[in-house]
Amino acid sequence: MTPSNENELTQAVLQRLEGAGDPRFAEIMRSLVTHLHAFIREVDLKPDEWMQGIEFLTAVGKACTGQRQEFILLSDTLGASMMVVMLDQLRATAHAKGSQRMTEATEATVQGPYYWEGAPELPLGANLSEGVKGEPTFYSGRVTDTHGQPLAGALLDIWSGDGEGVYDMQVEGSGMAARARIRTDDQGRYWFWSIRPSFYPVPVDGPVGRMLDGMGRHPNRPGHIHMMVSAPGHARVTTHLFVANSPYIESDAVFGVRPSLIVDFEQHAAGQAPDGTAQAAPWWSAHYDFRLEPQH
Amino acid sequence: MTPSNENELTQAVLQRLEGAGDPRFAEIMRSLVTHLHAFIREVDLKPDEWMQGIEFLTAVGKACTGQRQEFILLSDTLGASMMVVMLDQLRATAHAKGSQRMTEATEATVQGPYYWEGAPELPLGANLSEGVKGEPTFYSGRVTDTHGQPLAGALLDIWSGDGEGVYDMQVEGSGMAARARIRTDDQGRYWFWSIRPSFYPVPVDGPVGRMLDGMGRHPNRPGHIHMMVSAPGHARVTTHLFVANSPYIESDAVFGVRPSLIVDFEQHAAGQAPDGTAQAAPWWSAHYDFRLEPQH
Numbered sequence: 162m163t164p165s166n167e168n169e170l171t172q173a174v175l176q177r178l179e180g181a182g183d184p185r186f187a188e189i190m191r192s193l194v195t196h197l198h199a200f201i202r203e204v205d206l207k208p209d210e211w212m213q214g215i216e217f218l219t220a221v222g223k224a225c226t227g228q229r230q231e232f233i234l235l236s237d238t239l240g241a242s243m244m245v246v247m248l249d250q251l252r253a254t255a256h257a258k259g260s261q262r263m264t265e266a267t268e269a270t271v272q273g274p275y276y277w278e279g280a281p282e283l284p285l286g287a288n289l290s291e292g293v294k295g296e297p298t299f300y301s302g303r304v305t306d307t308h309g310q311p312l313a314g315a316l317l318d319i320w321s322g323d324g325e326g327v328y329d330m331q332v333e334g335s336g337m338a339a340r341a342r343i344r345t346d347d348q349g350r351y352w353f354w355s356i357r358p359s360f361y362p363v364p365v366d367g368p369v370g371r372m373l374d375g376m377g378r379h380p381n382r383p384g385h386i387h388m389m390v391s392a393p394g395h396a397r398v399t400t401h402l403f404v405a406n407s408p409y410i411e412s413d414a415v416f417g418v419r420p421s422l423i424v425d426f427e428q429h430a431a432g433q434a435p436d437g438t439a440q441a442a443p444w445w446s447a448h449y450d451f452r453l454e455p456q457h
Numbered sequence: 458m459t460p461s462n463e464n465e466l467t468q469a470v471l472q473r474l475e476g477a478g479d480p481r482f483a484e485i486m487r488s489l490v491t492h493l494h495a496f497i498r499e500v501d502l503k504p505d506e507w508m509q510g511i512e513f514l515t516a517v518g519k520a521c522t523g524q525r526q527e528f529i530l531l532s533d534t535l536g537a538s539m540m541v542v543m544l545d546q547l548r549a550t551a552h553a554k555g556s557q558r559m560t561e562a563t564e565a566t567v568q569g570p571y572y573w574e575g576a577p578e579l580p581l582g583a584n585l586s587e588g589v590k591g592e593p594t595f596y597s598g599r600v601t602d603t604h605g606q607p608l609a610g611a612l613l614d615i616w617s618g619d620g621e622g623v624y625d626m627q628v629e630g631s632g633m634a635a636r637a638r639i640r641t642d643d644q645g646r647y648w649f650w651s652i653r654p655s656f657y658p659v660p661v662d663g664p665v666g667r668m669l670d671g672m673g674r675h676p677n678r679p680g681h682i683h684m685m686v687s688a689p690g691h692a693r694v695t696t697h698l699f700v701a702n703s704p705y706i707e708s709d710a711v712f713g714v715r716p717s718l719i720v721d722f723e724q725h726a727a728g729q730a731p732d733g734t735a736q737a738a739p740w741w742s743a744h745y746d747f748r749l750e751p752q753h
Binding site (some may be wrong): 162163164165166167169170171173176177178179180181182183186187188189192193194196197199200201202203204205206207208210215217220221222223227229232233236239240241242243244245246247248249250251273326347354375376377378410411412417419420421423 | 458459460461462463467469470473475476477478479482483484485487488490492493494495496497498499500501502503504506507511514515517518519521526528529535536537538539540541542543544545547548565602603607641671672673676706707712714715716717718719
């Protein structure tokens with residue numbers, strides 16, 4: 162088929178997928194081609210604009226290194242990563258319950274670029290923030306299933322930046338800091354000390370930073386601590402706890418905030434903390450209960 | 458706004474464009490985000506598929522060098538480049554005529570990666586293919602405006618691969634070959650010698666080659682010679698003449714073929730050619746008249 166107009170062109174490209182070996186790949190590419198062509202026609206994309214797009218994507222690829230994934234950053238800042246996270250959790254839930262919408266399991270959000278596998282396993286009550294800048298915060302709560310049954314020995318893989326929003330991985334030659342794996346006790350309870358995380362900007366010295374600038378957008382993420390929570394027989398959830406009232410809580414640059422993940426951090430005067438420790442300086446507390454979906 | 462479901466997520470990303478300084482940029486990004494999100498939802502893109510997409514785009518970026526533009530190749534093989542070409546010519550025509558559809562000017566097609574600015578200006582009748590492999594072909598025709606008025610001194614910037622489908626730029630250290638700029642005479646006529654171009658594959662040793670393979674598609678373009686035709690006061694057209702019955706004429710890997718650009722190449726026995734030259738070997742002839750849109 163030799164297309165003589167725009168509709169026929171799209172059809173010709175779609176027809177050319179009929180020999181694809183993997184039906185799922187063909188399905189994805191059919192939708193991609195359809196939307197790509199529709200986008201170009203909808204905005205009547207001009208040749209110089211097309212070339213700017215080519216140059217932008219090329220620069221994004223060139224900015225990717227072992228330490229930096231600019232395409233993930235692009236996906237994050239366009240809300241595409243968060244869409245994939247939302248759909249993934251919807252799918253898991255629909256499968257588990259035969260229903261449309263999850264109402265109970267802890268909501269997921271983006272993993273982000275700073276996960277570091279193999280954080281040290283520390284005992285309950287440990288302080289993750291030895292030598293890390295920031296205000297001390299006592300984190301506590303429970304891990305249960307979606308019926309409220311406590312999950313003993315559930316694993317919390319925890320990471321965050323410091324109190325100024327800087328992650329260990331961003332510091333040349335740094336070892337792990339503000340990271341640990343902690344297991345719940347026999348009543349599903351967890352507690353540990355770390356710092357109160359600060360907002361911070363995503364990297365803006367590359368093409369995605371220029372894109373955000375053109376969009377008139379700031380590059381900041383509100384303060385948050387990452388948790389990957391898992392227990393045998395249950396769906397793992399990768400999520401954050403966000404600091405209520407953190408700057409940018411209403412406008413996360415990567416659209417990761419979900420109302421259910423916003424936690425009030427309460428400030429306390431120096432004195433005795435819930436775990437019996439004596440705190441010489443003012444400290445914060447944050448309480449959150451995680452609920453995991455049973456796996457089928 | 459903190460999105461709590463997929464619809465709200467798309468809306469939140471679109472809202473974040475309200476501060477864009479350039480309204481055209483905002484318009485393009487709004488459409489892009491809308492289609493990107495719709496694509497992800499339509500195929501229910503899974504996290505591992507998303508990651509494969511990220512890795513693919515990164516590999517495309519990494520494959521781009523001074524000599525190779527893998528993102529243009531990606532755009533070409535998905536029909537996006539040809540869509541931009543079609544829309545550009547439609548726009549120019551609508552503007553020129555106040556009507557919807559061009560019926561008369563020579564149709565455009567993709568420029569491709571092998572244009573080399575500054576080809577030598579040769580006299581009418583010159584042989585562009587000195588030292589180039591391939592069967593000799595006499596090209597001739599006229600350049601007129603869309604009312605049939607001949608355009609004297611119109612410039613044809615001509616390039617092609619050789620008779621085996623190899624372009625000079627693909628040969629390490631090669632100078633220009635099978636390229637020239639030629640001007641029409643006072644009756645708008647042109648004629649020159651070159652070779653009969655062969656089909657050839659686009660580069661397949663990169664990620665786009667792997668994509669085509671997964672799609673079950675061949676990577677070939679049918680035989681063609683490129684022409685960029687211009688005259689003062691007229692819209693320049695960048696196009697090809699395609700060899701009728703060339704392999705892959707029905708399935709150009711970059712969707713560049715348009716029915717109006719397919720030319721019968723006639724074979725002739727050795728003997729005298731139309732320009733009076735004596736041809737010792739069999740030769741071909743190709744005739745094509747170009748029509749340029751007056752500019753306003």
